[in-house]
Amino acid sequence: MTASSPTAERMREIDRAVEDLVRGEAAWAARDRAERRELLERMRAATAEHAEEWVRAAVAYKRLPEDSPLVGEEWITGPYPVLTSLGALAAGIGALQEGRSPVDGFSLGMAPGGRVSVRVLPHGIWDRLLLNGFSAEVWMPPGVTEEEVRTRAGLAQLRPAETNGVGVVLGAGNITSIPILDVLYELYANNRVVALKLNPVTDGLLDIFGEVLAPLIDLGAVRILTGGADVGAYLVNHPKVSHVHMTGSAATHDAIVFGPGEEGAARKAAGTPLLGKPVTSELGGVSPTIVIPGDWSEADLRYQAEHVATQKLHNGGYNCVAGQVVVISSAWKQKDRFLTRLRQALSDAPARPAYYPGSDERVNRAVDAYPGARHLPGGTVLLTDLDPSDPGPALTTEYFGPVLAVLELPGDMRQFLDEAVRTANERFAGTLGVNLIAHPRTVAALGGALDEAIAELRYGTVALNAWTGVGYLTATACWGAYPGHTLDDVQSGIGVVHNALLLDGPERTVVRGPFHPAPRALLHGRATLSPKPPWFVTHRTAATTGRLLADFAASPRWSALPRIFASALRG
Known part of the structure; x- marks a missing residue:
């Protein structure tokens, strides 16, 4: 056969x-819109009813210990986004039923290049409380007007x-x-x-x-x-x-x-x-994480090292948008300290089985290509001997497993950013997602140059001080490659998904998050309530927090918030 x-x-x-x-x-x-909305509500109830079985089945095939905090990943990327998407789609269909646009009630603004932006996160009091400090916008292509955004939203509906x-x-x-x-x-x-x-x-x-x-x-x-x-x-x-x-x-x-x-x-x-x-x-690709040099505290170095480790090791590295290459300035005075913290974070991350077919073979290919590859405790392979003039396959081969490379580029803050953007656009395979990390003082110093850099990056999701995975989890954001690929040069794919507002032809999603977690953020004059996010691989109570978030998504209510906050803060 x-x-x-x-x-x-x-x-x-x-x-x-x-x-x-x-x-x-x-x-x-x-089926009219009312009936289609009712189908969504029935599926939402069914998802809530079977969420526990869903997570158990996922934990079984990924061979995770049932008492591991990593079980939280299966709550947060399994039932949770389905529940939020069903609710957001139902709300959009409801707006069309009433003769309104699905984007009514969402803030529209302007992004660089004359682009209309739709603020999709936060939206409503629950987002402002549970995802405090995080935001997301969907940018439309240049030339699309606000009126066109409103009238075309709804697509086939x-x-x-x-x-x-x-x-x-x-x-x-x-x-x-x-x-x-x-x-x-x-x-x-x-x-x-x-x-x-x-x-x-x-x-x-x-x-x-x-x-x-x-x-x-x-x-x-x-x-x-x-x-x-x-x-x-x-x-x-x-x-x-x-x-x-x-x-x-x-x-x-x-x-x-x-x-x-x-x-x-x-x-x-x-x-x-x-x-x-x-x-x-x-179709995934090779996702860069661009670390813009700045003056960081020891706590910043530890936290952001855990952040980068999460971008790589969430779900064992088997994510289409897993961070694969850390792009860092060779002139950054804290470079070596950050890389030391990063090695430690990768080594301390919980070990897990290589459940996805072909993982060992892909990891071995990376090791064969880089003689200086380091095997860290926990199973991650770290590649640090990339030559900027000839970096090898790490920029063009999606290893889809626990392999992380470090690419050093020259330059101070602004020169480095320009070179990193150019390298990400011209030398990396795929256009699904790119991460940027920058201290708030660096963000302020760069000013409009940082916004222009975000606009210049040709990626479907761009995240500043957040992982692009937050874009995946935001039901009203669009998820997919940067537009323009063809069947014979498909890169990270063609078209978008999620997009619960049913926007017509979105260009990208831009996510922003807090550089400092709560409560430490208050010491830096930031009002964010967000602690270490529950999708971090180092979050100690991720399983409980993930379960509580999914339960809340099924039935949002004030009475559920204290337990969620308490669990998240203990992580």
Whole structure:
């Protein structure tokens, strides 16, 4: 049996699923906005009901100890973003029901380059309390007006009866909310009914996903399939499938679009896809973390080292937006102290199994490419011998595992920033996310130059003093590559997901966070209430805090806040 030839029995199963969806498209088209909102509310209730089982299943396949604080990662990246997205989508559909725009009530402003920005975080009192100190904006492309933002928001829900056929979602295997969120986006943003094909590593979530998506499955708008590459290949090439959305690697994307091996490479070079239907994607890449030099205290060095370690080691490093290269100034007087703190933070991070297929092979490739690679306690490989003139594969190969490189570039604060932006844009593979870290005094000293640098960075999410993962967790933000990629140069993908406001053609998300955590921030004149974020790999009470946050997302209420704050502060 080849990758493109499942058994006859499996082919019949896939055919039946697609035929169900062909019929289900009419049922979806017949549902008005009120009914579609009610489906979202039912899925929200189902997610809350099955959240505990969801997390247990994720912990099992990732082989985490059940009493580990790392279990918090599965709450915060599993049920939590699904609950918040369902609520935000329902609110947007409700606005359309009432003849309003989904962006009504959100603040619109201007960003560099004449871009309209939509402030999506904080929005409402709960955000201001639970995510105090964090903010996020969605920037639209230059030339788009505020009126166009308002009138075009809603995408396919502006014309709900005009459906767009059967789509396939090839689900991710690393973050368990991705398959559900991608299904929701296909249905609500694009009016496509969905065949969701699970990544085999998440097969243990099949029944749970079935419960969460039951309202859509019962309607005939969703079918869930399992299996290997053979099932995926047959499904995406099915004549009654009109669109494919995938999360994964650029190599997998190219194999699907152009075919495998030398013949596929030849088709890619010629720009002649084998797959004759539209494909959207989120494909990761090599994410830089740019550390802008400044005058930091010892506490700052420790905290930001833990921050960078989290950007790399969250979920074991198996994140499309995991930080892979720390870009640092060779002229920074505190460089060596920061790198010492970083090595310590990486070494102290909890060890965990390499659950994602191919991890050891990818790590070994990194070690082979860099003779000076250091194996740290806990399993991280640190690469510090990169030559700026010829840095090697660390900037162009997504290792998707516990590998972190350090690239030193010359220059003081402003010169370094300019060179780091140029390097990130021109030499790094992918455009999904870039992180910047800068002391508040440095931010003030740079002034408008920092805003211009953010605008110049060609990445789908740019985060200042926050991890780009916060953009992933913000339901109303857009998530995806920087726009403009093509099938034969796909980089980090084509299109966006999440985007619960259903904005038409967003360019990027810009996230900002506090440089200092609470309560230490008060000593620096900052009013943030945010302690160490619960997604930090060093957070001692992340499991409890994550559970409480998911419970709150299911049913926001004042009475739940004291326990959340108490748990977060103990971390």
